[in-house]
Amino acid sequence: MRVYLLFLTLFFCSVAFAQNTISGVVTDSNNQPIPGANITIVGETSSTTTDFDGAFTLKSSKKPPFSINVTSVGYITQKIAVSGNSSKISVKLLDEETLLNEIVVSASRTPERVLESPVTIERMSIADIKKTASPTFYDGIENMKEVQMNTSSMSFKSINTRGFATVANTRFMQLVDGMDNASPLLNFPLGNLIGISEIDVQSVELLPGASSALYGANAFNGILFMTSKSPFVNEGITAYAKFGQTSQSAAGTNDYLDYGVRMAKTFNKYFAGKVNFTYMRGTEWWAVNDDDKTRQGVDRNTTNYDGVNVFGDEVATNIKGVGEALAAQGLIPASAVNLLPSTLVSRTGYNEVDLTDNKVSNTKIDFALHVRPFGNEKLEVIWQSKFGYGNTVYQGANRYYLNNFFMQQHKIEFKGKNFFVRGYTTTEDGGQSYDMVFSGINVNRAWKADRTWFGQYAGAFVQSTLAGALPADAHARARSVADTGRLIPGTEAFKNAFNAVISNPDVLSGAQLVDNSRINHADANYNFKDQIKFAEVQVGGSYRQYVLNSFGRIYTDLAGPIRYDEYGAYTQVMKKMLDDRLKFTGSIRYDKAQNFEGNFSPRLSLVYTGGESRRHNFRGSFQTGFRNPTTQDQYIGFNVGNAVLLGSAPDNLARFVETLPIATAVGQAFAGGNTVTINGFNAYNNSYTASSVAAFAAARNPALLRKTNAPLVQPEVVKAFELGYRSFINKTSIDINGYYNIYNNFIGNLNVVAPLYGSAQDAPNPAAGPTDLGFQTLHALGNGNVRAFQLYTNTALEIESLGFGLGLSRKVYKDFEIGANYNFAEFSFDQSQDASFEAGFNTPKHRVKASIGNEKLFPNFGFNVSGRWNSEYLWQSSFADGTIEAATVIDVQVNYEFPSLKSTFKIGASNIGGIEYAQVLGAGLIGQQYFASWTINP
Template structure:
């Protein structure tokens, strides 16, 4: 009995010893620097290397066995372990860019070179080379990607045209959840996004992507992935500071800090938190160029030569009145820097807890919350100050080997001080002297009725009418501005009040472990909105607006011809309230030329659709005196009504304009301008001729827009000699658009009746007296609109160790303006873009550098704010960095727009100056 017991103890001890085989080792990069956060996998479990590259892993296996060492952006190394005393040193080598694995193109892992569609990406390696102050800014260096820089913390990313700062045609996802502002349906840059410390990868699909990602993935989709605390634990931090220089703003410091803390408690539970904050002076907008008004164009002359001067970044001068014997006169406006202080900041926090019930990555439950608060300016129909805004997102997600299910809520709060700068200027003028009195005083002074005022002189008459004007910087001015900001815009102030949110759920299942002959996926999504702007943005003054949308999709991928060809076919159906359902098919084929998997041809047919955004459906926004932007869903036309003012002799002092009026008794803006031109030139006798020039507006309620996209591409990895590799990526596309949504300007007489396009006597008087309301409608164009483009990208090494890359993008709009004269396509991108990268991550021990240059030609910018030509520009960014292994740190010194030549990304936005920075990053 004792012998049996002794034998049992011996066996158990042997099993225990066998189960506790521990392997230690160290991971290095190609430059023999310690590699942190490398993933070490064995049959039984996994671990990660620490900041010094060291790792320890316990394995229950007989010798010999293998472990796998990998990291995102690097080639996987397989190490055979033959004894417990084996010294394990692993060197990870960078993947070529086309060899890296992406998931966005097919919702399934695949090499970039084998992706069925065009894709751009950055990973951890690219982050180290980035010359911009953040990873998000660095996206502008990718092929075919445009960035609209508004200020330090807000950039709008887009691809393939048709975008402004409010880019509703481009979707942005973070770990599968959309980061768009609920009320406006577009992402405010990286405001609710990732910290530089938490970026694992960023992938961009330029072009239509609705087949897998649904509505609004029309121009493209950006997918950001964060680091999982199970694989990337520890504490890391950064501190950035430097100077921003601009002629208008001078030289100002900025500060940017971030901390990431992640901890793996055991194989079952891990958690992380991120905190980021920055404070920076925004780029000042001080364009004093004269314009034809809101949504108009630039015109010759300045304040001294035009009594109806309306400056680009001056507000209050939009109020214009035709004075008998004098002509059109505008009120004196306030400069933007007198209304807005450009004090930009942002604070964001996110935290998540991760649970793996099986102790591995086959099943993971994640709860995540994100919060963001700050100040910044935003340019849409007008310029806005977003002071004290906040955004939040809460997500619960279950991820399995072949599926995911997630649900989340996103909400925004405009805060107490968000306001429209244009209406702040208008209200300031009305506060010290109502327009009715001001124009009367001006006319009297101009006519010589005021002693001391030079008759017939605009400046002298204006100075008299402005004698009691509120002076910026005085307590009275500050008090009046604060009161105006606190008063909602629909009550005569400038305040924007908005608390809109939406709930979203989506799921996906991949049948790859159940079906072997092809890879099949199914998925679906549901979203419900609650719109609540209290009537300051939308027609929701009396009650919030609710609506929902849902969609379902399926995809099949099948390889054939000895795995050299792969067919991908997808289809999705989406339905939203107020609109008919849409089908979005996609078919793509890739073929491996030569069988080496290094030369791939691809062809695809994709479709995209976009349901009109919340603003396009429900806007009831005042954009100027007697001027509105109106959403044109059928529901909104019955909700909208507004009181407008009149100035004609014998006219009622006010009138009420309805949504029905904008559709049924309006004329095109161009024809109304012709009417005025004929009338001014010929006087009252020319009235019949002037009336004949009027064209009744032909508009319909807005519908979903669609795009059909045809694409060809070729990617190859070419070996040159024994060590050098050239990567080539070519693509071309042709897009055909249907029901394209854009602005159409119409003019509504404030009183009178229009029958079959013919105005009665009252309506004619309103038109002649300029007692009209200008309405910008969101509607669909009947014109044929096409676009096409070509992209070429090349990367290689030169002089043995230096990285070199270049890419060129050609973009062209095909549109016959005569087919829809009042339609503005707003393509808004240059025809030619060229980008170049050059650098060396290890020029000598611990020291590296990188340079990026971008050039583009001039182009026409069209928007509801202003139409104007944007000049050509060349932008040069550079950085050098030094690693300090003893401090586990990297110091980076760099700058953007180093030539110092300021440029504007869109008319009305601030000129972009130079930024110089130094950053210190620890443990990342």
């Protein structure tokens, strides 16, 4: 920390070298300021951009006279002569018909007009961020074409494109200034928890679909690029403050606060630096879904209830088996066993809102030091550090409260006009994070052991039955007796037990999530355009090392950290032909992961520019993408209560070992004792598919049982075809795209049930007798002597998905802008051929988004209204399956600028319709959010 303070001291105390300074303001034809306009000295690298008031200050060692170019997307470029540095320059830019000359970088790793991009690309500019009606710019990304947002928490939102959406979205990559935002432990981005401040955003670019050819294995469903402002270009102090309220029927009305500051300084042409600080806090969207996870219409009075947001009720056992054990110990008469039904009974659980404080917060701090050894952009060295800290809720196989979660990234980068070399490290600390399912389970156990609770339940049921009670009344009486003295939320006894559980990492008695994992990454790129003239040729590569360290809590790393390496290399050739109307781009990448064979990912694309004005652009591309199994797919060994999540790496199967009790006397005879020890190979080689076990339980027909034949997980491959058209016709911007994807070796989850004794086999014979190993598995299944697993594997079936998108935008009367886009998506998978495999498409078939706004409605006054609608869709996940209902959401904002105060005031509201909606089954319903903000610009 002392080093960081020293850097900051140097940063604020350095003395700038003398330079020539020019300043001015850039406006449009209506004398309204243009934020984000670029000002560059002709023939020099010195440049800057305008602030929200259109003002700029440009420093250079070059003495006047010279000329500057003033450019902005949607306006005609102006070239202005500067004779001295004493006067203020006023520049008026005229509207340009098309916005399609906007420059993007991510599609081909080289600057190109968005019109000529070889694949579909979306972009959010500084102006777009200013006018978004969403509470934050990151929330506003949801209004971009192709984007689907999955909200697990108020501050934890996962972005996805083109299907197969999850909260834990390992198919989508998010880069901030070239650094992967993925959590080392979880392998996917944690929303914007360690992302970027909205006052430091330069641009946001979105590449939907497979991008493995340039960006590697994780760029499977798409990539989000967020680029921050350079202190050489944007200096000064910027600050914002937002205050508002959230409203939800479950949580009520609660305050919301978000503020931040950016300080940037160009000390001279060699040295610049910046610091960002943001802080947000609010109240979580309460998750209060008490539907049963697996059965519709089941309420809390059901004996084997397992509520979506109720935890602790995952612990269940066959009550008849409990009676057999009690009779064997002489605690109840043998005849009483026949009074007990052969049915599962679950313990009484706790509501999620009683197992968390329902608060959300996020603190982000980052600083960067930029050095230009030659005084220009020929070489720039950047040191950047980012820190993210806070509380939020994450949903995977369980619901997890990330409490005082801390993540940091540190990067050193060398870049020039045609190259970059960078290395960075990402580390995280789980803080006091905990699993809410195990919080409920182990608070119950801290009060009363499972064996005692179920024994009391069985005894009370027998007594009530003997007294003449009907089964429903006997179950109610039995639960009441077993729950006598239960810890009540809010009491001191409950708080003490709860605090002890969440600070204990032992899965048998605690719930704490322990994590100190790390990613080390390096990548490089060189563009030979100055050396090779016939085409633009690039080469690059990357190396990544995972260091998994959950101390045995989540991964099988109890004996020490697990290290896992990946590396890759790529090349790309780009060539324009036919009077620069036809652009060919060819790329190929090779990637190798430690446990798998290498993969080649080629991409071929053609873009043809037609029409006299070159405004009709047709594009087509084909690429093969792939996704390596994540570290979770390979190395997880995580007990989530009702199952164990188990990765399939062979060394992982050997490391996972578990000793379990046998519930019945007969089972103990089969197992050779009252406990049995299993390992990961039991899950893959001696288990039944969960779907066949459910069918067997319903029909009591052993012929329905099917032995698991799950292969160890392998890389997933997609063949992606895309066609598109982009143009500007009669002042209307048009973007049309369609895609068709074919997936092989699709990675997903398979739920299985491993008997603790016997040998799993297809359709075991119930008449074979006790010595038959198949017969023994039937006894294990019938008496709860099993271990459920969720395996990571591939389906042998081919999965197809296709989609279509249309985006339109237009300036209408005066300066009103309207926009609309539509997306269609569906997939094809024959579930009957692989009944236990869940593909998890989790994407609505239809999505519509629209907006209308005018940033110049009156002098200094603007507004924007955006709306979106999606059709209902099936949600499948390891936590719960069900239907996400159709939703309509409308956001609105109005803003007013005070040039004399260098300030912008904004009032906004999201979901003003007031109908709460879900994006993730198990997360809280999203209510309304109202805010007022004040932004001060340099």
